[in-house]
Amino acid sequence: MRTTLRAVRAVSARRVGSLATAKPALRTAPFLASAAAGFRVEAATALLQSCGRRNYSAAVTKVVRPTAEMYPEIVRDARFGELTAADVEYFKSILPESAILQDDQDLSGYNIDSMRKYNGQSRLVLKPRTTEEVSKIMKHCGERKLAVVPQGGNTGLVGGSVPVFDEIVISLANMNKIRSFDEVSGIIVVDAGCILEATDSFLAEHGYIFPLDLGAKGSCHIGGNVATNAGGLRLLRYGSLHGSVLGVEAVMADGTVVNGLGKLRKDNTGYDIKQLFIGSEGTLGVITGVSVLCPKRSKVVNVAFFGLDSYEKVQQAFVKAKSELGEVLSAFEFMDRESQIQVARFSELRRPLDEQHNFYVLVETSGSNREHDDEKLQNYLEGLMESEIIDDGVVAQDETQLKNIWTWREGIPESLARTGGVYKYDVSIPLEDLYLMVEDCRARLIEKGYEIGTEASNIVSVVGYGHLGDGNLHLNVAVKSYDKAIEKVLEPWVYEWIQKRQGSISAEHGLGFAKRPFLKYSKDQSMINLMKQVKEIYDPNGIMNPYKYI
Amino acid sequence: MPPRLNIVVPVKRVIDYAIKPRVNAAKNIVETNGVKFSLNPFCEIAVEEAVRLRESNKDLVESITLVSAGSAKAQDALRSGLAMGADKAALIECPGIDDSKLLSLEPLAVAKLLKAYVDKSGANLVIMGKQAIDDDANQTGQMLAGLLNWSQATNASKVDVAEDGTVSVTREVDGGSETLAAKLPMVITTDLRLNVPRYTKLQDIMKAKKKKTDKLSPADLGVDITPRLETVSLADPPKRVGGAKVDSVDSLISKLKEVGAI
Numbered sequence: 039m040r041t042t043l044r045a046v047r048a049v050s051a052r053r054v055g056s057l058a059t060a061k062p063a064l065r066t067a068p069f070l071a072s073a074a075a076g077f078r079v080e081a082a083t084a085l086l087q088s089c090g091r092r093n094y095s096a097a098v099t100k101v102v103r104p105t106a107e108m109y110p111e112i113v114r115d116a117r118f119g120e121l122t123a124a125d126v127e128y129f130k131s132i133l134p135e136s137a138i139l140q141d142d143q144d145l146s147g148y149n150i151d152s153m154r155k156y157n158g159q160s161r162l163v164l165k166p167r168t169t170e171e172v173s174k175i176m177k178h179c180g181e182r183k184l185a186v187v188p189q190g191g192n193t194g195l196v197g198g199s200v201p202v203f204d205e206i207v208i209s210l211a212n213m214n215k216i217r218s219f220d221e222v223s224g225i226i227v228v229d230a231g232c233i234l235e236a237t238d239s240f241l242a243e244h245g246y247i248f249p250l251d252l253g254a255k256g257s258c259h260i261g262g263n264v265a266t267n268a269g270g271l272r273l274l275r276y277g278s279l280h281g282s283v284l285g286v287e288a289v290m291a292d293g294t295v296v297n298g299l300g301k302l303r304k305d306n307t308g309y310d311i312k313q314l315f316i317g318s319e320g321t322l323g324v325i326t327g328v329s330v331l332c333p334k335r336s337k338v339v340n341v342a343f344f345g346l347d348s349y350e351k352v353q354q355a356f357v358k359a360k361s362e363l364g365e366v367l368s369a370f371e372f373m374d375r376e377s378q379i380q381v382a383r384f385s386e387l388r389r390p391l392d393e394q395h396n397f398y399v400l401v402e403t404s405g406s407n408r409e410h411d412d413e414k415l416q417n418y419l420e421g422l423m424e425s426e427i428i429d430d431g432v433v434a435q436d437e438t439q440l441k442n443i444w445t446w447r448e449g450i451p452e453s454l455a456r457t458g459g460v461y462k463y464d465v466s467i468p469l470e471d472l473y474l475m476v477e478d479c480r481a482r483l484i485e486k487g488y489e490i491g492t493e494a495s496n497i498v499s500v501v502g503y504g505h506l507g508d509g510n511l512h513l514n515v516a517v518k519s520y521d522k523a524i525e526k527v528l529e530p531w532v533y534e535w536i537q538k539r540q541g542s543i544s545a546e547h548g549l550g551f552a553k554r555p556f557l558k559y560s561k562d563q564s565m566i567n568l569m570k571q572v573k574e575i576y577d578p579n580g581i582m583n584p585y586k587y588i
Numbered sequence: 589m590p591p592r593l594n595i596v597v598p599v600k601r602v603i604d605y606a607i608k609p610r611v612n613a614a615k616n617i618v619e620t621n622g623v624k625f626s627l628n629p630f631c632e633i634a635v636e637e638a639v640r641l642r643e644s645n646k647d648l649v650e651s652i653t654l655v656s657a658g659s660a661k662a663q664d665a666l667r668s669g670l671a672m673g674a675d676k677a678a679l680i681e682c683p684g685i686d687d688s689k690l691l692s693l694e695p696l697a698v699a700k701l702l703k704a705y706v707d708k709s710g711a712n713l714v715i716m717g718k719q720a721i722d723d724d725a726n727q728t729g730q731m732l733a734g735l736l737n738w739s740q741a742t743n744a745s746k747v748d749v750a751e752d753g754t755v756s757v758t759r760e761v762d763g764g765s766e767t768l769a770a771k772l773p774m775v776i777t778t779d780l781r782l783n784v785p786r787y788t789k790l791q792d793i794m795k796a797k798k799k800k801t802d803k804l805s806p807a808d809l810g811v812d813i814t815p816r817l818e819t820v821s822l823a824d825p826p827k828r829v830g831g832a833k834v835d836s837v838d839s840l841i842s843k844l845k846e847v848g849a850i
């Protein structure tokens with residue numbers, strides 16, 4: 039290095055890291071491996087390694103009982119055809135060998151969901167590469183009345199992405215090309231199977247951001263996100279997919295390709311049919327392409343994390359955030375004490391706050407002017423300290439700290455999943471009652487004679503966390519193993535509780551298999567009837583993702 | 589009772605560790621416009637270690653002083669360090685150095701500045717990063733120890749101060765670790781495993797605003813910082829080409845043959 043200075047830090051950073059551990063790719067590295075390896079900054083948000091099919095062996099390897107056995111009240115629809123050798127022969131004529139999976143071992147990752155709660159019995163997975171192939175598959179399935187399950191990254195949390203009986207799985211994993219990106223408008227057109235994180239990284243290179251972010255980003259597909267109308271961590275800032283998705287291309291139950299890949303921000307020409315696909319969870323057609331309006335990526339991102347002693351104060355902090363951080367506020371996530379204890383069990387990262395608090399809040403700001411944003415955040419935080427709304431807090435000083443702090447929010451689902459099983463309730467309720475639900479739930483379990491968190495008890499923890507900014511609570515009951523009796527204590531009690539407060543029984547995860555019987559707690563009969571009519575029209579034989587949704 | 593420690597911690601503001609640096613189109617500087625800068629991770633570890641020495645024994649440490657040489661923006665690095673628990677700071681503002689030219693403040697110049705500052709300050713211990721992650725020189729600490737004629741222990745993964753004032757430093761070396769012991773004064777450079785730096789608390793950020801930062805210039809210290817090296821060219825590391833999936837063993841073999849791997 040005497041005269042030629044090749045001081046390019048990508049190289050040097052790697053050298054720095056190599057001493058302890060190579061720097062794992064952000065948010066895909068398993069949370070533990072990195073921390074265990076020693077260097078503090080490495081750990082990324084992980085996630086999903088324990089859920090996604092890639093890593094089953096590393097996670098819980100307990101056998102997942104077949105859904106059909108667990109829910110004997112659900113019976114196979116006799117109208118559906120049964121898969122024959124001739125069907126497989128036909129698929130072989132339109133798809134390459136590698137796109138057809140029939141081995142038990144290959145199939146299990148597609149039959150079992152990310153929570154390891156549901157286990158289907160599909161004998162066939164098809165992995166088309168083009169819309170045309172999907173169309174040919176659906177035409178054949180339509181004619182033969184073979185039921186199908188469209189599957190994205192299989193990260194869904196309501197059992198919607200896996201078969202119940204012998205439905206054919208249509209995996210979009212091989213449709214993963216970015217079709218086009220317009221640097222001026224920020225409109226991206228992608229295949230449905232593009233992985234959210236990969237798409238976002240592509241956009242980052244161009245100074246844009248995908249308007250959705252969630253813990254499962256390393257595995258979930260854009261098509262899956264649209265199919266579930268996923269909400270996630272930045273809804274507060276960028277709004278719902280109903281606003282940012284500009285167009286959808288889909289293949290219907292009879293193989294018809296619907297080309298709705300509009301790239302227009304404004305288009306008032308008739309019924310906005312694409313909206314039906316957003317959140318349809320594979321029950322109307324297979325989404326094969328999506329166009330999305332992406333915002334510019336913020337140059338300046340700050341994260342603060344603080345501890346509070348009551349839910350009351352969490353709300354006060356939120357009200358102040360809205361008025362004082364205003365346009366730069368991009369996330370306001372809250373977590374309770376129990377949720378952080380669970381993350382700490384598996385993470386070897388340093389906890390942001392050394393002492394324990396009853397509640398924690400993660401605030402993120404995104405803007406374009408560092409001084410302006412820093413000052414706003416600083417004033418906001420000082421105000422919180424002075425008015426004693428918060429007890430303690432930290433501000434990320436660099437990108438690594440920023441990412442590490444996020445793991446304390448994003449790592450919750452994964453750390454809970456490691457306990458064995460999780461009963462997940464994803465609800466919207468008016469803010470003032472939001473946390474009461476967690477307290478009431480704990481009280482109910484105790485009243486019914488269950489212990490929580492003791493050596494002998496099956497229930498490990500009852501935690502609450504969520505997107506407070508959107509009035510969205512995740513109530514999670516983590517158990518060592520799924521137990522019908524516990525389920526019966528929780529359901530329909532949880533749904534009745536929500537109904538009384540005019541809440542939603544599924545704020546963002548959808549209905550899938552798990553929530554279907556409870557739809558009536560959130561929607562009145564007239565609405566349900568309309569939904570049924572829609573389903574009738576688009577999928578008259580009911581082959582699209584049956585036994586679910588409605 | 590060991591002598592009380594007056595610790596100087598030199599710190600540097602660098603492009604954030606998590607950000608991928610890019611070379612500009614003219615291939616002469618690393619693009620810094622709109623790029624996030626942070627405290628160099630090794631410097632952060634050094635500040636943390638100084639603060640921990642104080643926390644481990646409240647009588648041991650008399651003062652912790654940060655010093656940074658560079659542009660006025662080096663103030664950010666000082667502010668981060670003050671919020672972690674240092675008492676005061678000094679900024680050696682170097683004319684002609686801005687973000688894009690940070691690399692032209694060479695290790696020897698920095699070592700000379702630090703020597704002059706340390707002489708003036710009456711410090712008996714310097715704890716600093718083993719290297720900055722921008723130029724990766726890993727020279728300043730050693731040069732400083734040489735100029736001061738102090739003991740040095742580089743790449744520290746553990747630091748202990750004994751009752752009699754002996755400082756023992758464990759350092760990672762190829763195939764294991766080595767422990768050195770020396771009397772003060774001394775220069776210690778920090779390695780990754782020394783500690784896990786704390787998050788910065790709000791209260792401490794607020795307190796840091798009230799802490800004092802002295803301003804100095806190279807001229808005040810009588811040091812000439814004219815670069816001795818010339819940057820001939822800068823290049824990005826070669827782009828990694830993405831892998832591809834193959835359908836069968838046969839196609840794998842033919843692909844490997846194609847690229848001459850077998």
Ligand SMILES: Cc1cc2nc3c(=O)[nH]c(=O)nc-3n(C[C@H](O)[C@H](O)[C@H](O)COP(=O)(O)OP(=O)(O)OC[C@H]3O[C@@H](n4cnc5c(N)ncnc54)[C@H](O)[C@@H]3O)c2cc1C
Binds near residue numbers: 086271
């Ligand atoms: C750790 C973790 C964190 C999460 N965080 C959030 C969160 O913050 N917010 C949130 O809203 N959700 C969250 N989720 C759940 C969320 O719904 C999914 O992660 C994601 O949106 C689903 O995408 P996927 O590609 O995995 O779809 P899958 O799980 O494969 O499928 C989900 C549903 O969509 C259907 N589907 C998938 N692809 C298609 C397609 N191409 N065409 C038609 N139908 C299709 C499936 O049939 C199924 O009904 C989280 C999940 C995990 C595991």
